[in-house]
Amino acid sequence: MPRLLLSPAVITLLIWMVVPLALTIYFSSIFYNLMQPDSTGFAGWMNYEFMITNPAFSDAIINTLVLLASTVAITVIGGLAIALLINETFPGRGIVRLLLISPFFVMPTVNALLWKHMMMNPIYGVLAQVWTFFGLTPINWLQDLPLFSVIIMISWQWLPFACLILMTSLQSMDREQLEAAEMDGANYWQKFRYMYLPHLARPISVVIMIEVIFLLSVFAEIFTTTNGGPGTQSTNLAYLIFNEALQAFDIGVASAGAVFAIILANIVAIFLIRIIGKNLEK
Amino acid sequence: MSYLELKNVDKYYGDVHAIKGVNLTINKGEFIVFVGPSGCGKSTLLRMIAGLEEINDGDLVLDGNEITHQAPSKRDLAMVFQSYALYPHMTVEENMSFALRIKGEEQSIIDQKVAKAAETLNLTPYLKRTPKELSGGQRQRVAIGRAIVRSPKVFLFDEPLSNLDAALRGQTRVEIAELHRDLNATSIYVTHDQVEAMTLADRVVVLQGGVIEQVGTPMELYEAPANKFVAQFIGQPQMNLLSASYFSGISADAVDVGVRPEHFSIVDAGQGAISGQVELIEALGNETLIHVCLEGSGEKLIVRQYEQPSIKVRDSVSINYDASHLHQFDAKGEAIR
Numbered sequence: 001m002p003r004l005l006l007s008p009a010v011i012t013l014l015i016w017m018v019v020p021l022a023l024t025i026y027f028s029s030i031f032y033n034l035m036q037p038d039s040t041g042f043a044g045w046m047n048y049e050f051m052i053t054n055p056a057f058s059d060a061i062i063n064t065l066v067l068l069a070s071t072v073a074i075t076v077i078g079g080l081a082i083a084l085l086i087n088e089t090f091p092g093r094g095i096v097r098l099l100l101i102s103p104f105f106v107m108p109t110v111n112a113l114l115w116k117h118m119m120m121n122p123i124y125g126v127l128a129q130v131w132t133f134f135g136l137t138p139i140n141w142l143q144d145l146p147l148f149s150v151i152i153m154i155s156w157q158w159l160p161f162a163c164l165i166l167m168t169s170l171q172s173m174d175r176e177q178l179e180a181a182e183m184d185g186a187n188y189w190q191k192f193r194y195m196y197l198p199h200l201a202r203p204i205s206v207v208i209m210i211e212v213i214f215l216l217s218v219f220a221e222i223f224t225t226t227n228g229g230p231g232t233q234s235t236n237l238a239y240l241i242f243n244e245a246l247q248a249f250d251i252g253v254a255s256a257g258a259v260f261a262i263i264l265a266n267i268v269a270i271f272l273i274r275i276i277g278k279n280l281e282k
Numbered sequence: 283m284s285y286l287e288l289k290n291v292d293k294y295y296g297d298v299h300a301i302k303g304v305n306l307t308i309n310k311g312e313f314i315v316f317v318g319p320s321g322c323g324k325s326t327l328l329r330m331i332a333g334l335e336e337i338n339d340g341d342l343v344l345d346g347n348e349i350t351h352q353a354p355s356k357r358d359l360a361m362v363f364q365s366y367a368l369y370p371h372m373t374v375e376e377n378m379s380f381a382l383r384i385k386g387e388e389q390s391i392i393d394q395k396v397a398k399a400a401e402t403l404n405l406t407p408y409l410k411r412t413p414k415e416l417s418g419g420q421r422q423r424v425a426i427g428r429a430i431v432r433s434p435k436v437f438l439f440d441e442p443l444s445n446l447d448a449a450l451r452g453q454t455r456v457e458i459a460e461l462h463r464d465l466n467a468t469s470i471y472v473t474h475d476q477v478e479a480m481t482l483a484d485r486v487v488v489l490q491g492g493v494i495e496q497v498g499t500p501m502e503l504y505e506a507p508a509n510k511f512v513a514q515f516i517g518q519p520q521m522n523l524l525s526a527s528y529f530s531g532i533s534a535d536a537v538d539v540g541v542r543p544e545h546f547s548i549v550d551a552g553q554g555a556i557s558g559q560v561e562l563i564e565a566l567g568n569e570t571l572i573h574v575c576l577e578g579s580g581e582k583l584i585v586r587q588y589e590q591p592s593i594k595v596r597d598s599v600s601i602n603y604d605a606s607h608l609h610q611f612d613a614k615g616e617a618i619r
Contacts, residue, residue: 176367179334184381184432185355194380198371 021262028255035249047256051244057257059232060240061264063147067154067236068215068268072208074155079162079207084196087170097167104160108220115153116142116225146226146234153221158214162207169203170196205276212272216265237261285310285345285468286331286436292339293326293492300326302492303340308436308470313462316472317479318489319515324472325440327489331470332361332438345435360429361438364445366421368413368428374400375409378427399430402461419450426461439471443478455481476516480504488512510615513540519571521609522546522583528556528576529603533610533618540609543586547602548572548593554600558583560593574599 028047031039051057086096103111119126120141128138141149173196181191219238222228228235228243235243241261245254286308293301301323308314316324329335331342333354342350349357360381369377375396376383382392400406403423413421422442429437442458443451459482462469473479479486480500488495488503488511495515496508507513513521521540526532529539551557558576572585572593585601593599610618 174365174367176363176365177369179354180361180363180367180428181369181380182334183332183354183359183361184428185384186380190384194372195369198369 024255024258024262026255027251028259030252032252032255033250043252047252048259050250050253051256051260054240054253056232056235056240056243057260060235060237061260063232063234064216064236064238064264066147067151067218068212070151071154071158071215072211074151075158075162075211076204076207078155078159079166080200080204082159082163083166083170084192086167101160101164103157104164106157108157109224111157112153112221112224115149115156120149142226143230146230150218150221150226150234153225154215154218157221158211162211165203165207166200169200173199208276209272212268216261216268237264284308284343285312286470287343288331288340289343290340291327291330291337291342293323293330293335294338300492301330304492304494306487306494306497308468310468311466313469313471313482313484314487315479315483315485316470316487316489317474317476317515318495320474322489323492324474324489326492328361328438328440328470328472331436332359333357334361358435359438360432360434360436361440362425362429362442364441366413366425366445368421368424370413373410373412374405374416374424374427377413377424378431380428381432395431395433396427399427402430402464403427418446419454422446422454423457426458430465435468437467437469439469441472441474443473443475458482476518480516486516488515490515506617506619507540507609508617510538510540510611513609513611513617517542519543519584519586523611524556524576524581524583525579526610529608530555531605532608535612535618536610537613538611538615540611541583541603542607543571543584545604545607546583546585547604548585548587548591549600549602551598551600554602556583556601556603558599558601560595560597560599563591563593563595565590572599574601 029043031041031043031046033039082100086093086100106114117125120128122128122138122140122143125138125141127141131138139145178191178195181195186194217238218236219242222234222236222239223242226234228239232240237257238261241254241257244250244257284307288304288306291301291304292299304327316327318324326335330337333349333352337350340350341348344357344359369380372380378396378399379392382395396409397406400409403426405420405423405427408416408420408424413424416424422445425442439458443454446454455478458471462482471478471482483500485497486500486503487497490511496503496512498506503512503516507516507521510523514523521542523538523540526536526539529536532539548554556576558574560572561575561582562573564571564573569586569588570591572587572591574583574585575581576583583601612618
């Protein structure tokens, strides 16, 4: 009986998941190119072969992982530092907190355009002005450091999220515990290492989990700024799949890429649960 | 010989003068209890000694060294907090050894000290557990163990028993008394519970409104309170305070006279100095508290007697007092000796 009552929800979810998965796998096994409607039929592993032998593929995988790892590292470390900094009371703390959180409410495309035009433009961008002020040659960010630029944009967007979660959990830190540590002779670093960090282990795990889910499929920032280029320097897996499907119009190869993306996501998920999953069970 | 000395110590919170020039001398090995109603400043004073609250004015001297503005960790004091403040992610052993590990003590010495403290506190079977796997009383003992391991000059206790239930509180109180006897360590203990104050203390410090009202042994406070506040604060039920007109042969300055409930006795009608009507009889088994409303003035008093009473509510009674146990207070509320 309980199963029967649960079934509407479970079945809906299953359909939601299984149908797109099945279709993706099906498309990946047939010849399906919008530019060549006459080439049809079962393709076997051909689409997968095309995908793997595409020189952009390994670049895309590496870029995806680099993007993921560096953004998570920057946001968690930066978020932790800022959260600890504004945990102390000071005048105007409320406003500072509000400003710190606001980037999270900016849409990804808007965020990307802000950085592309306002900050990173080599002629009129703010960063170029700063470089010129110090007598340096402005950096052409999107041309010379495309992946790094994307990482900066995404980190700016996700830093507030990490900061917000860590800030709220810092407030639940027991004050007497810190005083006890102080009486025990712990300096700030020792308090950080033995009191704050264990207390924050769980929220940090949550931040990493959520960020990984979203950052594996970064697309808007790349689409609006670098278009994956120059070459494949800022192409990640999501962008490569888009490229195959809607630039080359090869649905079959794109679907094969999507299957690789699913596998990659699962590998990352297994590592994630192994490493930080146990923090969540406490 | 004074070991810990507070000289004219002041504390301000903005405009609020929380501790008003407190002077206190504590001897080595003494067990001092700070007692007072909530908000009297007893915890603040303890935290000032610990270094967790800044001392705004005055001096604090420990063992000949001025420590008024020293960091808490440099003062060589250990504190047991009300919430225990155990480190939740560390085992009992790690909790107890934390201070020594921070200091970079040798592992063999740490192990030895922790083992000894655990032995004293009956914690040896629980060394590998984390605080959340312990009962309230065990957590309390870990908190004390964490203090013992450091062998500090002074132990500070901030209402350590208030989170325990009544039975455990009584038991832990006895354990703390025994521990103090064994270690003979100088201790300062804050509580609002006068039973703890009376049973544990060598000397009790009664505080009110950031001022010391009286310092003395528990019996001194009970038998010779310095003023009306101490007289009514110590003792359960409270000392009766009546206007001086009921009594004869007392000082001319006396405005109020205090009599402890056990120093009143019910006598046959017309035989006693005071007469009134019984309002309520509380029979507690070992003793009986008789609440009497006095004729004329309507003042109320409580008589404690140890026999079963034969009187009933609404009976008219006559009451006598023990003239050798009167506490006379002048218009300012100070005791007249």
